[in-house]
Amino acid sequence: MKTIKKLSILFLSTLVFLGCSNDDIPIPVNEEEVITTLTAVLTPVGGGTAVTLQTRDLDGDGPNAPTITVSGPLAVNTVYNGNLTLLNETESPAELKNTEIEEESNEHQFFFEVTNNIGSFAYRDTDGNGNPLGLEFTFTTTANTGSGNMTITLRHEPNKTAAGVAEGDITNAGGETDIEGTFSVTVQ
């Protein structure tokens, strides 16, 4: 009987554990690394209307698809100076992410592609090793009118010495994609 009494005390003592509780309210996390917005401004070298391309995804990995906008058509046979702006708009005020990429330029590269032979790209800037980076570029339209898809890709840690990569060919670049935006543009 004494044994049973001792045991019942033991069993009861295990129940004490269920009394604990934690009412701390956790603090929200605002993603620091997220790039929500890529804006490419194409300014005609000889003067004229600049064209703005933008992809904007405010919920990051969330279910909403990015919003893609193109401000207007491009003109034939024109050289455009392109400048990229990257923002994290989940923070207020929005954080400019260009600085981070410039600081780590050796590990980043933008790639530009266009379909339908409506133009060609060239890099206007270089990284610390003299390889292309792509925050600044030129886009030269051809005499062809029509529409095509312009894709801007940012790769992190690409293999910059692989064949064709320095010329802007993404095929052998490897690395991982941080941004990929495709814009439907027209040339007239």
Place this chain on the structure above:
Amino acid sequence: MKYYVLIITCCLLQLVNSQNCNSKFFGEVHDFHDGTPIIAAAIYLENLDKYTTTDINGKFSIDNICDGKLTIVVSHLGCETKRLDVLINGDTFLEINLEHHIEELHEVKVEGTSSYKLTKTSQESLLKSQAIERYSAYSLGDALKQISGVSSINTGNSIVKPVINGLHSSRIVVMTNGVRLQDQEWGIEHAPNIDLNAAGSINVIKGANALAFGGDAMGGVIVLKPSSISLNDSLYGKTIISGQNNGRGYSLNSSLTKTYQEGWYVGAQVSRKRFGDFETSNYNLTNTGLSSLGFSMNAGFKKFEQGFNVYYSYLNNEIAILRSSHIGNIEDLVNAINSQQPLVVEDFSYDINSPRQDVTHQIVKAEFYKRYKKFGRVDVQYDFQNNQRFEYDVRVGNDRNKAAIDLTLKTHSIRTSVKLDSKSNTTYEFGVNAAYQNNFANPDTGVRRLIPDYDKYDLGVFAISGLRLNEKINLDFGFRYDFNRIDAKKFYQTSRWLERVYDEDFGNLVIEDLGSQLLTNPVFDYHNMSGSAGISFKTDDHNSFIFNYGLSNRAPNPSELFSDGLHHSAARIELGNLRIQKETSNRVSGTHQYKKGPFSINLEAFYNHINNYILIEPIGTEQTIRGAFPVWINKQTNAALFGIDITANYKINEQWSFNNKSSFIKGRDISREQALIDIPSFKTVNILGYANKKWLNFNSELQSELVLRQNDFPNNNFEVFIPRTQEMVLVDVSSPPPAYHLLHFQSDITIDLSNKTNLNIGLNITNILNVSYREYLNRLRYFADDLGRNLMLQLKLNY
């Protein structure tokens, strides 16, 4: 002065008495458990070098003994020998209780380890110290693959999770030194935080029939026990050093234990592993190194009647994850699958760079037991576990060296049990387990929490009975009830909350609206019943059978409920599901053991029907600024798993032996009539062994391992639109890799250095032919081959 005289008188009396050599020493020897007399127990009077034995009533008597201190040794076949000091003062009576129990006969000492099976009517396998030491440089998951029916699910070669009859992670319970491991075991890329070198033996119980450990182990239970303590004055230990060419690394383990005859003991163990990049047959696996440090301390007092144990263990694993497996979007995944070799292959290095894991697990335990005469054994245990998990992704800028996942999981638990074993043919065990767990996800990572902060409460009660009908038949019954409560604080992206239509069903969970994010407080309760019944019987000298049934219920784990985020190695968004309910498994199994002369075979068959089986599967793709990603969500279905595990041995003669281990398993999604994902394919291992005691105890084995292609898999392939090329591309994430065949060789010799010290030298070669292959259950199979040839030299010093 008065006292002085008194003392002198007493001393004189003592002197006079000691010269009295006409005393009679008599007594009775009883079984501790049920009080029955023990017949023919030997009583040895050490100082007099005299023997006697007990009669049919357990009584003994020796005449003409001098008064004074006498040391006696009481022994009986199947009992723990007892050494006692007796003060003889005139005719002296002594009652001696010996541990004499049929069950304790299982405690046959094998190489310093008390290795015995924990159950009689379950499908149970046992790995002894020698089989464990061979895998000293590897992980728990690798060592367990020696058992037919146990496979592993891997992330590379260092993160290895055991799979028992097709089930893993939260469906398996791992017990280490009496503590149920709590280490975020829900994740496939979370290997058990176990230092294999701290284990003296490992029992694997397939199915949920070991209810004392938990009611939710529908896959099985893995029980690691330290080497047993022997009750004599001794200092012993062992050191294992191994070096290998693949990974260019070493593993070192050393342990030392001091024991005292009175029952006290203290021991410590330390292990260290360091490897660099591993290699396949064709290329380096860049960033696959490993650094591990573990130590444990054990001290206590052990007697048959009572004892206690305090234990502390520390294990830190820093594991590099293949660089090429960290990818940005679905196009990168397509590129990786189509590429013959990883996109990043660099020269060998010991560096551990991102992506990597850094996990530290600590256990503190205190246990106490006492046996009551004619009643049984009472056990009380408290343990505390602290699991700190950092995962580092490839990041940029200021966050470069900041962890992307930083989880601290703290678990307190109390286990008590009472085992009534005073009757030799029936045992009853009752127990209560209670646990409190707290998970903290550090917001400083700057990455939205993959797993939220939560508190978890568990209470379990169980009753188990074992019946031994006669020499041939054993019966077991068990019942368990578990209560689980999870109380989480989780942030949802408002867009995700709406997309999942949680606002309709779970609107009341929202406690704060931050605009783009919602803070919710889900509290879920689960009541789970589990049961077990089994019978084992021998039909004749050669044949024995086991049949059992197990019912188990498992509450969904935090990942299945709340997981939320992008998995870089799979390029997919994985989502938990608040609508998930518990899953229920009904498992029946049958075992046939046949043993005749040099031949023995063990056939184990099972059928496991799981209602509301939780699995993760794709539901479509979502576009993000990074590109397209497939979305995988946790869902429930009804599933059936069934299969056969075979272990056969044939001893050809004194030297040669042959052994086969095969396992065949099928997993079906019954609701949708298709295969289940991640089911191991057919595997057969044939081993030819040669041993010769004359050649320094030479042992050798040639192993052939054949793994067939898994042809039964769900087709989760999908097509994704690549805007850049304006094309639909097929993403083949389902097709299993082809069959493969590997040859392995193991050999060792043992040199006696002195009568207490021996040196064992082993040479192991895995994948002798340097075959390049990929395994279906390796999550990195999209990116790289499995390991090429490895030569390992192992030195084992026992002292």
